[in-house]
Amino acid sequence: MNSEIVIGLAGAIGTNFDKVISLIGLHFSKAGYDLETIRMSCLLNEDVEILERDVNYYNDKIQKINDTVNNEGKKLEKKTRKDACNQLDLNDIKYSYLAYKAIEKIKNTRRKKKRVLILNSIKRPDEVNLLKYVYGDNFFLVSIYSSYEDRKNMILHESYNDNDVECLNDLFAKEKDEVTEGNEDVPYGQKLLRTYPKADFFMHEKFLFEDTERFFKLLFGYPFITPTRDEFAMHVAYGIMCKSSDMHRQVGASIIDKRGNILAVGCNDTPKFGGGTYWDGDLEDHRDFAVLQNTQNKMPYVDQVREKIREDIIKKLKQLATGNNKKSIITFLDGNNVNAALQDSEIKSLLEFYRSVHAEVAAITAAAYNGIAIKGQKLYCTTFPCHLCCKAIISGGLKEVFYIEPYPKSRSKYFYEDMIVDKPDNKEIEKNKVIFNSYRGVSPTNYTRFFMAKNKYERIVSDKINKFDVNTKSIPALLKTRTPSHYAYSEKYVLKLW
Numbered sequence: 501m502n503s504e505i506v507i508g509l510a511g512a513i514g515t516n517f518d519k520v521i522s523l524i525g526l527h528f529s530k531a532g533y534d535l536e537t538i539r540m541s542c543l544l545n546e547d548v549e550i551l552e553r554d555v556n557y558y559n560d561k562i563q564k565i566n567d568t569v570n571n572e573g574k575k576l577e578k579k580t581r582k583d584a585c586n587q588l589d590l591n592d593i594k595y596s597y598l599a600y601k602a603i604e605k606i607k608n609t610r611r612k613k614k615r616v617l618i619l620n621s622i623k624r625p626d627e628v629n630l631l632k633y634v635y636g637d638n639f640f641l642v643s644i645y646s647s648y649e650d651r652k653n654m655i656l657h658e659s660y661n662d663n664d665v666e667c668l669n670d671l672f673a674k675e676k677d678e679v680t681e682g683n684e685d686v687p688y689g690q691k692l693l694r695t696y697p698k699a700d701f702f703m704h705e706k707f708l709f710e711d712t713e714r715f716f717k718l719l720f721g722y723p724f725i726t727p728t729r730d731e732f733a734m735h736v737a738y739g740i741m742c743k744s745s746d747m748h749r750q751v752g753a754s755i756i757d758k759r760g761n762i763l764a765v766g767c768n769d770t771p772k773f774g775g776g777t778y779w780d781g782d783l784e785d786h787r788d789f790a791v792l793q794n795t796q797n798k799m800p801y802v803d804q805v806r807e808k809i810r811e812d813i814i815k816k817l818k819q820l821a822t823g824n825n826k827k828s829i830i831t832f833l834d835g836n837n838v839n840a841a842l843q844d845s846e847i848k849s850l851l852e853f854y855r856s857v858h859a860e861v862a863a864i865t866a867a868a869y870n871g872i873a874i875k876g877q878k879l880y881c882t883t884f885p886c887h888l889c890c891k892a893i894i895s896g897g898l899k900e901v902f903y904i905e906p907y908p909k910s911r912s913k914y915f916y917e918d919m920i921v922d923k924p925d926n927k928e929i930e931k932n933k934v935i936f937n938s939y940r941g942v943s944p945t946n947y948t949r950f951f952m953a954k955n956k957y958e959r960i961v962s963d964k965i966n967k968f969d970v971n972t973k974s975i976p977a978l979l980k981t982r983t984p985s986h987y988a989y990s991e992k993y994v995l996k997l998w
Contacts, residue, residue, distance in 0.1 A: 502612045502613065502614070502984060503533075503615075504606075504610070504614075504616075504638060505528075505533070505615075505617070505719070505976065506606065506617045506619065506631065506635050506639045507616060507617065507618050507619065507641075507642055508618075508619040508621070508622040508627075508628065508641045509521075509618060509619065509620050509621045509641075509642055509643075509644065510621060510622050510641060510642070510643040510644070510692065510695050510698075511621060511644040511645070511646060511692075511696075512651060512692060513651065513655070514646065514651025514652060514654045514655045515621075515654075515705070516650075516705065516708075517620050517621055519708055520644055520703070520712065521537055523708055523709055523712040524618060524712050524715075525616070526712075527712055527713055527716035528716060530716075531614070531976075532614055533614045533615055533616045534614065534616070535616055535618065536609070536615055537617075537620055538602050538617060538619050538620065539620050540598045540601075540602060540619055540620060540622065540623075541598075543602060596624065596627045598624075598627060599622075599627035599630045600630070600994065600995070603630075603631070603634055603991055603994055606991075607995065610984060619631075622641065622695060623692050623695055624690065624691050624694075625694045625695050625698055628641055628698050630994065633990060633994070634987055634991055635987055636987060636990075637978065637979060638986075638987065640700045640701065640719075641699045641700050641701075642702075642715065643695075643697075643698075643702050643703070644703045644704075644705065645702070645703070645704050645705060645923070645940070647923060647925050648925075649925050650925075693906050693908070696906075697905040700942075700943050700945075700946050701715050701946075702904070702940050702941060702943065703940065704940045707940070711940070718950050718978075719976040720978075721976065723953075726951065727942070727947070727951055728941055729760040730880070730939065730941050731941040731942050731944075731947065732756075733754050733756045733762070733902070734754075734882075734904070734939055734944050736752075736754040736762055736765060736880070737753050737765070737859075737881060737944070738882055738944030738947075739752065739944075740753070740754065740765040740767045740859075741767055741859070742767075743767045743769070743777075744767040744768050744769050744856075745769055745770075745787050745789055746768045746788070746856050747788060747800050748800070748802075748854075749768075749883070750767070750768070750882075751767065751768045751858065751859040751883045752766070752859050752881070752882050753765065753766050753767070753862070753863040753879060753880065753881040753882070754863060754879070755863050755864070755867060755874050755879050755898070756877065756880070757877055758877075763867055763874055763877060764863045764864070764867035764870070764872060765862075765863055766857075766859050766860065766862025766863030766865070766866050767859050767862060768854075768859045769856050769857065769862070770786055770787040770788055770855055770856055771856075772786070776862075776869070777862060788801065801853065801854075801855050802850075802854045805853040806847050806848065806853070809847055810839065810842040810843065813842060814833050818830050821833075849909040851888055851909060858886065858888060859881060859882075859889075860881055860889035860892060861888070864892050864896045864898075874896055874898060876897060876898075877899065878898070878900045878901070879893060879901045879902070880901075880902045880903075881901060881902070881903045882903070882904055882905060883903060883904070883905040883906075883907050884903045884906050884907040884936070885903070885907070885910065885936075886907060886910045886912065887911040887912045887914070887915050887916070889912075890910075890912035890915070890920065891915075893934060894920070894934055899935065900935045900937065901936045901937065902936075903936065903937075903938070903939060904938075904944075918933075919933055920933055920934045920935075920936055921933045921936065923936065923937060923938055950978070
């Protein structure tokens with residue numbers, strides 16, 4: 501049967517993608533799948549000469565997208581598969597040229613055979629969105645965590661000259677010292693910090709064989725794989741996260757004991773008198789959105805405070821203006837450039853003025869409210885804890901923290917470097933410190949899809965336990981009837997846009 505699986509890899513510079521690809525190929529070969537790799541960065545080489553000759557080439561492509569969407573997009577959209585998104589964000593196409601080139605190559609090289617295609621590697625969330633749109637359940641994003649030291653050694657051990665080594669050292673030094681998402685005003689470029697958390701499965705460099713094998717078995721519906729403690733706890737954290745009504749972001753946290761029992765949960769939301777946070781349907785609702793609806797200024801409270809800080813800074817600078825240039829200085833301070841600069845400053849990262857209790861603190865206080873001891877236990881959080889939560893984690897006696905999304909606004913490492921360690925390489929430095937670890941396992945967004953028994957092969961066959969022989973399975977259980985014919989129109993739609 502003609503079957504196709506597309507796997508995108510995401511990871512920081514220096515990640516050993518070749519080893520991941522080799523192991524995926526090893527496991528999928530058991531089911532008769534051929535391995536094909538598409539190196540995303542090489543796809544640009546096909547257009548380099550055109551780009552060098554005509555600087556307007558890319559802009560012309562973007563204009564073509566706009567024209568095609570306006571003129572023909574709606575017609576093609578009606579023909580796309582039933583389970584596709586009803587609307588495809590134009591930005592997902594504009595800023596996903598490499599994904600488009602990958603789709604084009606996948607279509608042009610398709611033959612009647614079983615194959616697993618590896619996209620090495622994906623650096624933008626727009627690319628993930630576009631590939632998900634086209635291939636649906638046949639596309640999986642796998643994010644791989646690799647330590648700073650291992651990645652650095654991986655690159656520096658390659659054949660580079662002295663200048664290259666110096667540049668790479670500078671790059672890694674910047675990465676280690678700065679937690680940044682880059683300039684978000686620029687639509688192009690790499691945005692790995694926003695791509696990594698979108699994974700369907702998270703792997704760790706130290707356990708690549710185990711992780712790739714487990715991922716393979718889950719895809720093929722091995723009937724007796726059940727969640728790990730980590731996967732269950734993060735699933736619970738993700739579930740309580742959905743309860744949050746915070747206007748900026750949703751975060752969830754759970755605390756478990758060594759046996760995997762849930763001790764407490766919490767999400768970021770407005771605290772409620774008597775303990776906990778509000779539920780939808782409560783007679784009294786003092787969550788931010790409910791309170792702000794009845795005020796003239798609809799701006800969230802934290803943004804109101806930040807705005808007052810900016811205004812106060814400008815006001816005080818005006819008071820300092822003296823001499824013959826006083827009038828011009830005041831005029832300059834009233835200009836849009838100064839206000840814009842302040843808006844883009846660290847003022848926007850101030851966390852102290854949120855009304856919401858943070859998810860980690862909500863979980864810790866919930867445990868205290870119910871008289872549950874959490875000393876030495878683990879906390880699972882959908883996002884890396886901020887410095888406000890970090891001190892509560894330390895003082896609460898928690899031993900280990902697992903997280904998925906990075907949080908550039910956090911200053912936890914800066915304030916508590918002597919009390920926490922993030923993804924330690926050396927076991928010695930773990931002593932007397934709270935350990936922060938990158939999450940490993942099935943994404944909480946795919947928890948039910950991967951673990952529901954109806955998405956697996958039968959556990960009992962002819963009144964006996966199913967031994968499960970992957971060689972007898974033509975396609976993964978999660979795909980069922982998902983063959984290339986199901987996304988032919990989606991491919992046609994996207995390729996015609998370009």
